Amino acid sequence: MIRQKSFENEMPTLYLVPTPIGNLHEMTPRAIEVLRSVDVIACEDTRTSGRLLKHFDIKNRLIAYQMHNEESSSLGILNLLEQGNDVALISDAGYPLINDPGQTVVSLVSEKGFNVVPLSGCNAMLNGLVASGLVAQPFIFVGFLPQKEGEALKTMRMYQDYPMTMVFYEAPHRITRFMSQALEVFGNRKCCISRELTKLHEEFIRGTIEEVLEVCDTLKGEMVVVIEGKSFDKEKDVDYGTILMMVNELMEEGLSKKDAIKDVANKTGVPKNRVKDMVFKD
Numbered sequence: 001m002i003r004q005k006s007f008e009n010e011m012p013t014l015y016l017v018p019t020p021i022g023n024l025h026e027m028t029p030r031a032i033e034v035l036r037s038v039d040v041i042a043c044e045d046t047r048t049s050g051r052l053l054k055h056f057d058i059k060n061r062l063i064a065y066q067m068h069n070e071e072s073s074s075l076g077i078l079n080l081l082e083q084g085n086d087v088a089l090i091s092d093a094g095y096p097l098i099n100d101p102g103q104t105v106v107s108l109v110s111e112k113g114f115n116v117v118p119l120s121g122c123n124a125m126l127n128g129l130v131a132s133g134l135v136a137q138p139f140i141f142v143g144f145l146p147q148k149e150g151e152a153l154k155t156m157r158m159y160q161d162y163p164m165t166m167v168f169y170e171a172p173h174r175i176t177r178f179m180s181q182a183l184e185v186f187g188n189r190k191c192c193i194s195r196e197l198t199k200l201h202e203e204f205i206r207g208t209i210e211e212v213l214e215v216c217d218t219l220k221g222e223m224v225v226v227i228e229g230k231s232f233d234k235e236k237d238v239d240y241g242t243i244l245m246m247v248n249e250l251m252e253e254g255l256s257k258k259d260a261i262k263d264v265a266n267k268t269g270v271p272k273n274r275v276k277d278m279v280f281k282d
Contacts, residue, residue, distance in 0.1 A: 002110070006117050012081040014109045015088040016102065018095040018121030019052060022199035026122050032056050034119060039085035042077055044092045044101060065089060067101050074105035081114045095123040099143040099169055124197050125167050128224025132165075132192035133206050135228065139165040149177065156185045161242070163229040163269030170223050176216040182227060183209045190228045195221045230269070243270065243278050 006013070015034050020026045035041060035058045042065035043049035049062060065073045077087050089096045089105065096102035110116050125143075130136055140162060145152040159166055170178045175193070182191070191212055193205045201221075205212050209227070243264060250260035261279060265272040 002113060004110075004115055006115050009115070011113065011115050012084055013086050013115035013117050014077065014081065014105065015086070016096045016106070016116065016118040017088045017090045018119060018123065019049075019090050019093055021093045021122045021124050021127075021197055022202075024052075024055060026198060027052075027056065028119070028121055031119055031121055032058070035060065035088055035090075037086070038088040040077075040080055041088045041090060042073070042105075043090050048092045049090060065101055065105065070101055070104040074108050077105050078108055078112060078114075081109060081112075093122070095121065098123060098125060098141075122198075124169070124194075124222075124224050127197045128192070128194040128226055129165070129167050131194065131204060132226040134165050134190060134192060134226055136165065139167055140229075141167045143167075144169045144171075145178070147174075149181075152178070153181050153185070156181055160185050161230055161246075161268055163231070163267075165229050166227045168225040168227070170225055172220050172223070175219055175223060175225075176213070178225065179209055179213045179216050182225075183213060186227060186230075192226045193219070193223050194226075195219060195223045197224070240278050243268065243275055247275070247279050 015038060017031050017034055019031070035053065035056070038060060040061045040063060041049070041053070041058075042063050044064070044066055046062050046064055053059070053062070063073075063076070065077065077089075080087055089102055091100040091102075094100060097106065106116055125141055129139060140159065142155075142159065145155050145168065168178070179191075186209065188208045188210050191207070191209050193212055193216075194203070195205075196202045205215065205219075246264045246267070247257070247260045250263055251257060255263065257279065261275050262272060264270070265275045268275075
């Protein structure tokens with residue numbers, strides 16, 4: 001067990017610093033202060049981040065930390081911390097680790113006992129979720145699906161029976177395909193697409209998947225797609241065969257019957273006692 005008391009020790013620190021997703025006025029005073037105080041700033045693209053830092057007159061050393069070199073870059077950041085340096089990790093826009101690089105270095109650094117300190121700030125997922133008009137919690141953040149059509153469809157089907165609101169990211173050249181697949185997998189549920197968040201042309205498109213699909217070909221910019229979870233409010237929505245199959249599959253994977261019932265209840269929204277009754281009815 002490792003207990004981190006972030007501000008009660010003198011260990012070097014890795015700061016996770018969110019940056020604006022569009023509107024530069026959303027850069028917080030604390031984020032600016034931290035970026036000015038650290039020894040090194042690790043970023044996805046030194047050119048993109050260089051422009052941001054120049055805007056706020058931040059002149060600290062800048063290094064690249066990208067998806068394709070996460071392993072080696074993480075070791076480099078660990079080495080900087082071991083030398084007594086404080087390091088800030090930023091994304092091109094938004095929050096590090098949320099569909100952006102950072103997971104590898106955070107896992108490594110925290111295991112070695114150094115401080116990992118997050119700052120509050122911008123995140124497109126939360127913006128899109130809370131303004132969607134759909135139930136904000138509980139929710140599942142999926143992010144980008146695999147680029148290959150077959151893999152994207154397979155991944156989407158993993159979530160088709162979940163009762164939680166789902167949040168995805170999608171690019172404009174794939175949004176029509178995405179929404180067509182969503183209609184196939186989820187049916188005509190309520191949804192919301194948000195685009196150009198915090199920017200001049202910010203837009204929210206709310207409706208059913210079929211309604212929103214009609215305008216997808218005209219949309220630009222990266223998008224947050226929020227889709228309502230499956231409803232189990234009605235008797236007809238509860239499929240005894242599906243529930244039993246899910247429980248059996250989990251038991252085959254090594255879960256006890258009790259844990260399998262609990263997991264299926266959480267995934268489907270069907271009360272645990274009702275799932276239990278279905279299983280023992282068999």
